[in-house]
Amino acid sequence: MSEPKKVSRRQFLNYTLTGLGGFMAAGMMAPMVRFAIDPVFKPAAAGDFHSVADVKEVTNEPQRFEWEVEQVDAWYESTIQKTAWVYRKEDDEIIALSPICTHLGCTVDWASNEEYPKQFFCPCHGGRYTKDGVNVPGTPPTAPLPVFETKVEDGMLYLGEEIAR
Amino acid sequence: MMKWAKKDLEQFVKEKEYIDTLFIPLIPIHTSIDEKMTGSGFQAELTNLFSRIIEEQFRGRIVLAPDYYYIAGNAEAEVDRVNNWIDSFTEKPFSYVFLFSFDRNWRKSESDLRGELLWFPGLRHGDLQSTETQSFVKEQAKEIVEIIKESWQT
Incomplete structure (x- = not known):
């Protein structure tokens, strides 16, 4: 039967001090590491969706829906109102278009001109833009209206980022 | 409409050929009598709300001038100075000039103004956050939007 190894006083102190030092170093490093990679864990603000309407309200005819988002710049935090033209396509897909004209930024209306009811x-x-938001050639805009990301959850329509086309 | 701010005016300078309309809010300030003072503060905020809505709607064709403030009570005396503002855009005069105010005193001098007066009876007092004020603003703003569109069509 071998005798259990004896640990000298010196060795014992060495072990405990190394262990303790290790813990302290880890304790100091952890916040630094976390700080360095923190942005990785933050949910991307770009993926924010806002609840806009009950999906039952969406029809085949484009309608205006409004919602509010918080916007922060260097000086102010403000609430800005967003708008979208929303309708349901024949195949039931929901389309949400930005109302901002791609020419110089005025707000476009659906069917507001008698000559162009659609x-x-x-x-x-x-x-002018057709119902799918594509600019009509020969009119000032040079790009289609941006579309919003859409998703439906529990019967509510959520809109996300605008995507330029 | 473009605001009087660097980024917007840079766009104006670039796209001048498309921007032919000037919008000046005329805002009276009452400096004595407590009640009138607070009332004029409310009217100023209300005017700013309208300017913001018109701006959103028409930012590609209208320049929003800085607010024109004056001591309430003597709008007639301000006519020359307002006209000076309008005339000072000499390099490229605007084809359409709108003067927006809740001060009914402007109506007496309407014919002397070198712009189209958009006068509306405002609200004397109220709460900007209340649904009552919000629906008032939305309804009136629709009217203004239509008036501006009509002026462009003729």
């Missing part, structure tokens, strides 16, 4: 119309310079 188009989006910009009152400023007569820019």
Whole structure:
């Protein structure tokens, strides 16, 4: 039967001090490491969705829906109002278009011009877009209206980021 | 409409050919009599709300001038100075000039103004956050939007 190894006083102190030092170093490093990689764990603000309407309200005809988002710049925190033209396509897909004219930024209206009852119309310079938001050639805008990311949860329509096309 | 701010005015300078309309809010200030003073503060806030809505709607064609403030009670005396503001845009005069105010005194001088007066009876007192004020603002703003559109069409 071998005798259990004896640990000298010196060895015991060495072990405990190394162990303790290790713990202290780890304790100091942890917040630094966390700080360095923290942004990785933050949910991307870009993926924010906002509840906008009951999906039952969405019809085949484009309608205006409004919602509010918080916006922070260097000086102010403010609430800004967002708007979208929302409708349901024949195949039931929900389309949400930004109302901001891609020409100079006026707000476009659906069917507001009698001559073009099935188009989006910009009152400023007569820019026009078809129902799917594509700009009509020969009018001032050079790009289609941006679309919002959409998702439906528990019967509510959520809109996310605008995607330029 | 473009605000009187660097970024917006840079866009204006670039896109001048498309921007032919000037919008000046005329805001009276009452400096004595407590009740009138607070009332004029409310009217100023209300005017700013309208400017913001009009701006959102028409930012590609209208320049929003800085607010024109004056001591309440003597709008007639301000006519020359307002006209000076309008005339000072000499390099590229605006085809359409709108003067927006809740001060009914402007109506007496309407014909002397070198711009179209958009006068509306405002609200004397109220709460900007109340649904009553919000629906008032939305309804009136619709009217203003229509008036501006009509002016462009003729």
